[in-house]
Amino acid sequence: MKKKKLLALLLVVQIIIVNVLGLFPNFVERFYSNGLFPLLSKGSRVVFGWTGISIGDIIYFIAIILCLRWLWIKRKTWRKQYKDNLLTMAAAFSIFYFLFNFLWALNYRRVPLHEKMGMGKDYELTELVAFTKRLIVKTNAMHAQIEKNDSLKVVNPYTVEEIYAKSINGYQNLAKPFPYFAFEHESIKSSLMSTPLSYMGFGGYLNPFTNEAQVNCNLPKYNLPTTACHEMSHQIGYASESEANFIGYMASIYNDDPYFKYSGYSFALKYCMNNIAKKDEKLAKSLAPLISRGVLANFKESEKFSEEYDSFVEDIFEFVYDKFLKANSQKDGLKTYSKFVGLLVNYYSDKEL
Structure with a gap:
């Protein structure tokens, strides 16, 4: 009982400490x-990265089963032992x-990437709009480099495992101008919960x-290439979703492989078009004819995928994840993902695509 009370008390202390650290991002960064964190993350990737099996998913499965088992065992004790049960839950959550x-989440309190860059x-x-027009030209050119018929969508010829293996190349190239994006010991896996x-x-x-x-x-x-690169950016300590989108895009276009470059440019273009549509739908529609029909076919492929898996479950988890992000220093919640467009526009204000 004493241990449970102590752990429950430490939960309150931890919450206070974490929020205080959020006031000192330079301290967290340094x-x-x-x-x-780099020592912890590399160590985790070495320990868990040797196998293609998602160890983390298995741990989650076991944890969920144990939690359900505990709730079942305690189902008849809540009237008389509710204090002890609540202490047990608080201690476990602590x-x-x-x-x-x-192991990772203090990265939410680090110096924002735009300040760092x-x-x-x-x-x-x-x-x-000006940046999006440039991006359309670049994305169309990458499509033409891969697929000679401008009406056909790009079909990535690699296996999922080959895409994971090739992802590291983009980070190796990106680390040359930006050493703080260096990545070692990849640990990229297909989730058992895909x-x-x-x-x-x-x-x-x-x-x-x-750190898988x-x-x-x-x-x-x-x-898939940009998605893999996005998750890899989290592995090296960039918790913000807008920053992870930006780094994932950069690692894709810095990759030597044209399919990765196309994945990155088309990913950014889709976000830019969506952001324009939110501000001026007619303007977005006027830009759409400039996009290659093959690129639009890939966008349609993504829309079809979303429609196929559309359900009330997504609404529930979007609500929960939105609250989670806001509780971890991302005040815009799920809107944070699209905020990376601002990073793109500012980064390329004086650079070629």
Whole structure:
């Protein structure tokens, strides 16, 4: 009982400490994100990355079963032993909360990437439109390089495992101009929960306890390279979804393989078009004819995939994940994903695509 009370009390202390650390991002950046975390993350990838099996998924399965088993055993004790049961739950969550933050989640409190790279994140609609037109030209060119018929969608010829293996090349190239994006000891795996993830509306996730990049292997294959690179960015400590989208895009276009480049450019183009449509739908429609029919066919492929797995389950998990992001210093919640467009516009304000 004493241990349970102590762990429950420590949960409150931990929450206070984590929120206080959020006030000192430079401290977190120096001592955790660039100090302790790289050692923890590399160690985890070495330990769990040798097998293609998702160890983290298995751990989650076991944890869920144990939780359900405990609830079943305790189902008749809540009237008389509710205090003890609540203490048990608080103590267990205290351990979970400590491991979650210690092994990865303190990265939510690090210095924002746009500050680290010395660029802004805000933009005007005119700037977004100008950038999107440049991006359309680049995406069309990459499509033409791969597929000679401009009406046909790009079909990635690689196996899922080959895509994972090739993903590291983009980070190796990206690390030359940006050393803080260096990546070693890949641990990218197809999630055992890929079908549930499809219904939940997720392309993948990082397991914070094993540092495995869990990818939804059901996704349209043309988009899979950027999704894998996105999850890899979480592995090296970039928790923000907008930053992970930006880094995933960069690692894709820095890859030597044209299918990765196409995946990155088309990924960015889709986000830019969606952002324009939110501000001015007619303007977005006026830009659509500029996009190659083959690129639009790939976008249609993604839409068909989303429609196939559309269900109320996605709405529930989007609501929960939105609250989770907001509780972890991402005030825009799920909208954070599309915020990476601001990083793109500002990064390319004085650069060629």
